[in-house]
Amino acid sequence: MSTGTLFDKVWNLHTVGILPSGQTQLFIGLHLIHEVTSPQAFAMLRERGLKVMYPQRTVATVDHIVPTDNQARPFADTLAEEMMQNLEKNCADYGIRFYNIGSGSQGIVHVIAPEQGLTQPGMTIACGDSHTSTHGAFGAISFGIGTSQVRDVLASQTLALGKLKVRRVEVNGTLQPGVYAKDVVLHLIRKLGVKGGVGYAYEYAGTTFEQMTMEERMTVCNMAIEGGARCGYINPDSVTYAYLQGRDFAPLGREWDEAVAWWDSLRSDADATYDDVVSFDAAEIDPTVTWGITPDQGIGVSEAVPAPESFGEGDRAIAQEAYAYMDLAPGTAIKGTPIDVCFIGSCTNGRLSDLQEAAKIAQGRHVANGIKAFVVPGSERVKQQAEAEGLDKIFEAAGFEWREAGCSMCLAMNPDKLQGRQISASSSNRNFKGRQGSASGRTLLMSPAMVAAAAIAGKVTDVREFLPI
Amino acid sequence: MSSSVASEARNSQARNSQIKTSQGTALPLVGNDIDTDRIIPARFLRCVTFDGLGEHVFADDRQQDPSHAFNQPQYQGAKILVVNRNFGCGSSREHAPQAIARWGIDAIIGESFAEIFFGNCLAMGVPCLTAAPETVTALQAIVQANPGREVQVDVENRRVTGGDFAADLTLADGPHQMLTLGTWDACGQLVAQAEAIEQIFGELPYVNWANAA
Numbered sequence: 001m002s003t004g005t006l007f008d009k010v011w012n013l014h015t016v017g018i019l020p021s022g023q024t025q026l027f028i029g030l031h032l033i034h035e036v037t038s039p040q041a042f043a044m045l046r047e048r049g050l051k052v053m054y055p056q057r058t059v060a061t062v063d064h065i066v067p068t069d070n071q072a073r074p075f076a077d078t079l080a081e082e083m084m085q086n087l088e089k090n091c092a093d094y095g096i097r098f099y100n101i102g103s104g105s106q107g108i109v110h111v112i113a114p115e116q117g118l119t120q121p122g123m124t125i126a127c128g129d130s131h132t133s134t135h136g137a138f139g140a141i142s143f144g145i146g147t148s149q150v151r152d153v154l155a156s157q158t159l160a161l162g163k164l165k166v167r168r169v170e171v172n173g174t175l176q177p178g179v180y181a182k183d184v185v186l187h188l189i190r191k192l193g194v195k196g197g198v199g200y201a202y203e204y205a206g207t208t209f210e211q212m213t214m215e216e217r218m219t220v221c222n223m224a225i226e227g228g229a230r231c232g233y234i235n236p237d238s239v240t241y242a243y244l245q246g247r248d249f250a251p252l253g254r255e256w257d258e259a260v261a262w263w264d265s266l267r268s269d270a271d272a273t274y275d276d277v278v279s280f281d282a283a284e285i286d287p288t289v290t291w292g293i294t295p296d297q298g299i300g301v302s303e304a305v306p307a308p309e310s311f312g313e314g315d316r317a318i319a320q321e322a323y324a325y326m327d328l329a330p331g332t333a334i335k336g337t338p339i340d341v342c343f344i345g346s347c348t349n350g351r352l353s354d355l356q357e358a359a360k361i362a363q364g365r366h367v368a369n370g371i372k373a374f375v376v377p378g379s380e381r382v383k384q385q386a387e388a389e390g391l392d393k394i395f396e397a398a399g400f401e402w403r404e405a406g407c408s409m410c411l412a413m414n415p416d417k418l419q420g421r422q423i424s425a426s427s428s429n430r431n432f433k434g435r436q437g438s439a440s441g442r443t444l445l446m447s448p449a450m451v452a453a454a455a456i457a458g459k460v461t462d463v464r465e466f467l468p469i
Numbered sequence: 470m471s472s473s474v475a476s477e478a479r480n481s482q483a484r485n486s487q488i489k490t491s492q493g494t495a496l497p498l499v500g501n502d503i504d505t506d507r508i509i510p511a512r513f514l515r516c517v518t519f520d521g522l523g524e525h526v527f528a529d530d531r532q533q534d535p536s537h538a539f540n541q542p543q544y545q546g547a548k549i550l551v552v553n554r555n556f557g558c559g560s561s562r563e564h565a566p567q568a569i570a571r572w573g574i575d576a577i578i579g580e581s582f583a584e585i586f587f588g589n590c591l592a593m594g595v596p597c598l599t600a601a602p603e604t605v606t607a608l609q610a611i612v613q614a615n616p617g618r619e620v621q622v623d624v625e626n627r628r629v630t631g632g633d634f635a636a637d638l639t640l641a642d643g644p645h646q647m648l649t650l651g652t653w654d655a656c657g658q659l660v661a662q663a664e665a666i667e668q669i670f671g672e673l674p675y676v677n678w679a680n681a682a
């Protein structure tokens with residue numbers, strides 16, 4: 001008999017009880033915190049005289065505010081320095097493991113937890129950050145929470161939650177050369193809409209995801225939230241286990257074998273029932289670029305900015321807003337759009353394989369005149385591995401800046417910002433108005449290889465023209 | 470921005486107060502998919518408390534558009550915010566609903582809400598109720614035509630009224646009960662289950678592996 005989807009099984013195993021409101025009290029196996037959304041949570045704990053129930057199940061790092069050029073303390077930005085000290089104190093006071101700058105393991109929270117093997121199948125994972133969906137790539141149930149909920153997890157290791165429905169999002173087939181995981185998820189968001197996933201966990205299934213590496217799977221799950229799904233996951237398999245084995249916090253010896261058996265048992269049953277199923281063909285996906293101000297306003301690189309008539313009534317007003325803000329008229333080909341800034345990094349695409357793909361495009365070429373292009377590794381470990389392979393030298397020779405790890409211009413809480421109406425080609429996840437640090441700055445989302453190609457060409461270009469035939 | 474000062478003093482709902490009704494004038498904010506980066510731009514997140522966020526709500530949108538609803542004098546002091554589809558999408562920052570509440574808003578009616586935003590509001594005691602698009606649009610039009618009109622949001626009976634306008638609202642039973650019984654701040658209830666929590670901790674394999682975090 002079916003015991004359901006991975007979501008059902010993990011949810012049930014972590015259910016502490018049903019609250020009087022009918023919500024589930026769910027145990028959170030791993031809690032990740034950073035400097036932006038945790039200070040007020042600790043303040044509330046102190047105000048209420050509460051302790052941290054399981055300090056060993058919370059792990060902290062600093063990512064959003066860190067400068068990526070000069071990291072000397074105190075930071076030049078006094079507000080950022082205050083946040084930094086606040087986190088350092090909270091972690092020291094409550095006995096929480098903290099990966100600080102210079103520890104060798106600091107980085108974007110959604111990069112460091114997987115690379116250390118903290119993220120594992122079958123866990124429930126919460127973090128005060130919407131891109132916590134990333135960790136679903138391992139077959140964990142992971143989602144973003146607000147600061148009051150960060151307080152709840154610190155105090156009780158649990159959350160009050162309503163159960164989500166599950167939609168199976170199937171993609172089958174092999175991707176064309178020059179089409180990456182980022183293109184797959186941008187395509188899915190384009191097709192399903194930015195609110196299509198509200199109320200759902202997305203189970204990404206099918207041969208396309210099965211063929212992906214863990215880093216590619218993380219890129220897909222990372223952006224589940226951009227399609228409205230608070231949580232996205234992929235069933236664990238041999239690719240997952242091969243990635244995990246030997247990492248800092250992976251189980252060892254006999255426990256490793258037990259773990260694999262347990263993880264296998266959590267996979268969605270073949271006869272599990274889903275609240276909804278949709279499917280797509282990998283061969284139809286082109287390198288995809290956003291042209292607007294929401295992540296579902298995306299098109300294939302050879303397409304033109306869509307006409308207002310092509311939208312349903314509910315999407316037309318925001319399309320009009322996007323034409324005006326982006327200064328891109330309907331019918332304009334996106335290819336050839338001039339670019340000012342190129343950003344490679346973020347929790348979506350700041351991992352080693354992302355930098356490797358971008359470096360393949362950059363190698364032996366040079367950034368176009370007048371373009372600012374920079375590469376920000378997702379973590380100190382990614383930076384160190386990339387340097388061991390000489391990627392920093394490839395980028396620098398091509399005219400890219402090579403930076404320290406952090407969120408950087410994904411949301412520009414540090415000094416890396418767009419200026420005025422500058423337009424960026426960005427490997428990050430959000431093209432919202434003002435997202436990259438200038439209230440009128442503009443963002444085109446695309447894969448890291450496409451960003452590198454845009455940097456070389458000085459305009460949006462099809463990365464396939466740069467690939468060996 | 471006069472109301473922000475008053476609401477800072479109010480701060481947020483007193484913990485575990487019962488939230489059965491909200492009333493006051495309303496503020497119609499038209500548009501779908503309004504994300505939390507717009508509600509409170511990231512530069513205002515460089516802080517260790519939520520104090521002072523009220524005055525920065527929609528800072529960039531208001532600066533770029535002097536006719537933005539939050540700028541208009543007739544909506545100052547409003548308690549009820551009326552929005553459209555997928556309000557609060559994007560980042561999980563609780564700074565967004567905190568900024569709205571500290572500006573002075575007590576309740577939000579919309580076509581739909583992004584999930585994390587809805588959960589953040591619930592945890593703060595700010596009810597978010599939904600209605601059909603026609604109902605929301607009609608309410609926005611009425612408020613635009615009569616900005617001074619008192620609007621009542623009856624959380625308990627899931628209804629909105631204002632003058633001769635009345636409509637049913639939707640709010641799932643769980644959040645409805647938490648708000649009306651005053652258990653929306655779940656922290657105390659959660660902590661009280663320490664024994665049951667420890668039992669789950671004992672049963673989960675991964676927290677007990679020798680090499681666990």
Ligand code: SF4
Pocket residue numbers: 063064108109110129131346347348406407410411428429
């Ligand atoms: S890289 Fe961007 S999306 Fe990811 S955690 Fe940092 S700010 Fe958030």
